[in-house]
Amino acid sequence: MSTVDSAEPSTEIPYGDSDFVVVANRLPVDRDPDDENRGWRTSPGGLVTAVAPVMKAQEGAWIGWTGVADEDFEPFTIDGMHLTPVTLTSEDVLRYYEGFSNATLWPLYHDVIVPPEYHRTWWDAYVRVNERFAAKVAEVAAQSATVWVHDYQLQLVPQMVRRLRPDLAIGFFNHIPFPPYELFAQLPWRDEILRGLLGADLIGFQRPADAANFRRAVRGRLGYATKGSTVSVPPGDFLPAHLVRAEPFPISIDTPYLEELARDPKIVERAKQIREEVGNPRVVMLGVDRMDYTKGIRHRLKAFGELLAEGRLDVEDVVLIQIATPSRERLEQYKIIRHDVELAVGRINGEQVDVGSIPVRYLHHSYPRDEMTAFFLAADVMLVTALRDGMNLVAKEYVACRRRDDGALVLSEFTGAAEQLKGAVMVNPHDIADLKAGILEAVQMDERTRTRRMKQMRKRVATDTVSRWSKNFLAELEHIKDNPEVIVPERAVVQKSRTAPPPDVPAAPSDRADRPDDAEWTDDISTAR
Numbered sequence: 001m002s003t004v005d006s007a008e009p010s011t012e013i014p015y016g017d018s019d020f021v022v023v024a025n026r027l028p029v030d031r032d033p034d035d036e037n038r039g040w041r042t043s044p045g046g047l048v049t050a051v052a053p054v055m056k057a058q059e060g061a062w063i064g065w066t067g068v069a070d071e072d073f074e075p076f077t078i079d080g081m082h083l084t085p086v087t088l089t090s091e092d093v094l095r096y097y098e099g100f101s102n103a104t105l106w107p108l109y110h111d112v113i114v115p116p117e118y119h120r121t122w123w124d125a126y127v128r129v130n131e132r133f134a135a136k137v138a139e140v141a142a143q144s145a146t147v148w149v150h151d152y153q154l155q156l157v158p159q160m161v162r163r164l165r166p167d168l169a170i171g172f173f174n175h176i177p178f179p180p181y182e183l184f185a186q187l188p189w190r191d192e193i194l195r196g197l198l199g200a201d202l203i204g205f206q207r208p209a210d211a212a213n214f215r216r217a218v219r220g221r222l223g224y225a226t227k228g229s230t231v232s233v234p235p236g237d238f239l240p241a242h243l244v245r246a247e248p249f250p251i252s253i254d255t256p257y258l259e260e261l262a263r264d265p266k267i268v269e270r271a272k273q274i275r276e277e278v279g280n281p282r283v284v285m286l287g288v289d290r291m292d293y294t295k296g297i298r299h300r301l302k303a304f305g306e307l308l309a310e311g312r313l314d315v316e317d318v319v320l321i322q323i324a325t326p327s328r329e330r331l332e333q334y335k336i337i338r339h340d341v342e343l344a345v346g347r348i349n350g351e352q353v354d355v356g357s358i359p360v361r362y363l364h365h366s367y368p369r370d371e372m373t374a375f376f377l378a379a380d381v382m383l384v385t386a387l388r389d390g391m392n393l394v395a396k397e398y399v400a401c402r403r404r405d406d407g408a409l410v411l412s413e414f415t416g417a418a419e420q421l422k423g424a425v426m427v428n429p430h431d432i433a434d435l436k437a438g439i440l441e442a443v444q445m446d447e448r449t450r451t452r453r454m455k456q457m458r459k460r461v462a463t464d465t466v467s468r469w470s471k472n473f474l475a476e477l478e479h480i481k482d483n484p485e486v487i488v489p490e491r492a493v494v495q496k497s498r499t500a501p502p503p504d505v506p507a508a509p510s511d512r513a514d515r516p517d518d519a520e521w522t523d524d525i526s527t528a529r
Contacts, residue, residue: 016140018061018082022051023137025097025153027064027083040066042079047150049254050470056080061140063133069093084140086133095125101153102328108187109152109179110294110388111414114333116186123189127156130196134160141168146477149200151175156192159199163238169481171473172200173249176390177416178210181217191221198224198233201242201484202477204249206390206416211246218246230487245480245488249473250416252464253393258400261373270370271377274321278361282317283443286379288372288394289386290327291364293337296385296412296429297324301344301360303435308352308359312440315352315359320383321375325366338364376401381442382409384417385429391416395424399457408442408450409457420460423453 028048029040042048054060063084066073069092073085088097099122108116134157137147149157149172158170184190194217197203205211215226225232231244261267275284285304289295304320307313324341328334345362352359367375376382382398392415399409399421411417411424418426425445427438445453480486 015143017142018059018140019142019145020054020058020060021137021141021145021147022055022060022062023133023147023154023157024064024150027062027066027085029078029083030067040078050466052081054474063136063140084136086136088129092125092129095122096129097153098328098331100126103331105152108183109176111179112183113293113387118188130154130156131160133157134164137161138164141165143167146474156196159196162199169477170200171202171204171477172197173204173473174210175251177388178205178213180213181220184217194218194222195237198231198244200244201480203244203246204473206248206250207419208248211248214246227487243484243487249469250420251391252466252469253396253400253461255400255461255465258373258397259403261370262377262401262403267370267374268377270374274374274378278319278321279357281319283380284378285318285320285381285383286375287320287322287383288375289324291324291334291338292327293333294386294388296387297322297341298344299429299432299435300383300385301341301348303432303439305348307436307439308348315357318443319359319361321361323363323375326364373401380407382407384415385410385412385427385435386415387429389415395421396461399454400461402454402458405451405454405458407454408445410438410442420464421457423456
């Protein structure tokens with residue numbers, strides 16, 4: 001019997017007080033550097049925006065790690081949110097978080113861009129920490145409460161919670177891609193992960209393909225029957241038979257808040273200053289990413305450097321601002337990507353720079369939300385060229401900030417956002433020739449075409465907000481709670497070519513077809529070192 005399946009359900013855990021429980025790896029707080037008493041300040045993101053109103057209305061609780069290892073913290077309340085900390089030791093951080101979560105699952109779920117590492121000690125830590133989270137849920141959740149578990153670090157929690165508290169309605173949302181079966185099958189603990197997720201009543205994914213990949217893995221590995229979006233889980237593992245829904249719920253952004261920031265006169269003025277600081281070029285291009293090998297930063301820099309070297313972009317006319325937020329810097333693959341990116345930036349600037357003109361402005365730190373909004377306003381072209389991404393909210397944030405319906409978005413086909421932002425210039429970032437052509441298309445696009453495309457995308461982000469996303473998910477979970485035996489057919493998905501331009505938009509330049517030299521380079525960069 002596996003480590004996950006060995007625990008007997010407990011019948012002695014009393015009910016808690018929280019009718020709505022959010023479970024995520026991190027609490028939405030950071031240490032406040034301005035507080036002498038080492039207090040906390042909120043670090044709001046889209047998830048906080050989406051669930052905070054529900055938490056405040058329903059006696060909610062948020063369970064997660066504080067980000068501080070080897071310290072126990074009592075529950076506390078901040079900005080109306082009741083936070084329940086889970087303690088992680090330094091060893092947990094090393095093995096559960098940096099190890100299994102980010103050196104095993106992260107690369108596996110992102111198309112094995114770098115090889116995943118499989119270590120039994122990491123898996124044991126992952127099980128142990130997931131058990132800790134599940135126990136905390138059982139402790140704080142009120143009778144028949146709703147529990148919403150988030151992301152790949154906690155995939156075992158739904159089953160563990162269902163054993164401890166079968167009275168709860170359990171939802172799970174996977175923020176990153178779910179891999180094709182052929183890749184997922186590499187994982188030594190694949191069956192345990194599937195069973196862990198199937199403890200939920202509703203499993204949400206970013207794209208229809210992710211939900212389909214999950215259901216196929218369930219059929220292939222566990223032999224469970226699926227019909228439409230519904231998985232029939234037979235009795236076993238100390239649990240009765242039950243139905244699980246696995247469907248796409250693409251996440252979005254807090255559009256009204258971003259639009260309000262984009263109207264702020266101080267932020268508008270700051271955007272003008274940014275353009276002045278980089279020399280007031282004709283075109284400002286922008287990349288905003290975590291420093292991660294999945295984001296395609298190296299490919300983007302290679303394409304930009306070649307366009308400059310070939311004279312198809314002029315260093316006097318175009319500047320690329322690349323913001324790369326530090327991320328997981330103790331992991332070897334993240335050290336490698338930072339080294340490669342900084343080497344590429346230095347090479348481009350060294351080869352192309354003249355006195356007073358620097359083609360790539362590289363910024364390796366994070367920025368507050370108002371400053372990021374100013375960057376979005378300052379940029380004529382946004383480059384989102386991830387090799388694989390569950391959604392990529394940066395693309396949507398840029399669109400939300402373009403309140404004058406200007407600007408152009410170059411977007412990777414391999415992001416969840418590509419299925420929604422059809423007005424973008426779609427590119428295959430693995431294909432440097434295609435990426436170069438897409439950048440040129442965006443730079444040279446006429447004003448009328450830019451306006452038409454941006455209006456189309458802004459209409460989408462205006463209606464698909466993060467609040468609507470959370471309401472849709474929780475309403476579906478409530479419906480399942482009231483109708484647990486209903487089998488739901490898979491929702492129809494209209495398949496369209498990701499590279500097809502919207503109506504009346506010219507196709508990409510014909511030079512995308514000439515690409516033999518780039519294929520060899522992308523093979524080298526996409527595989528492990």
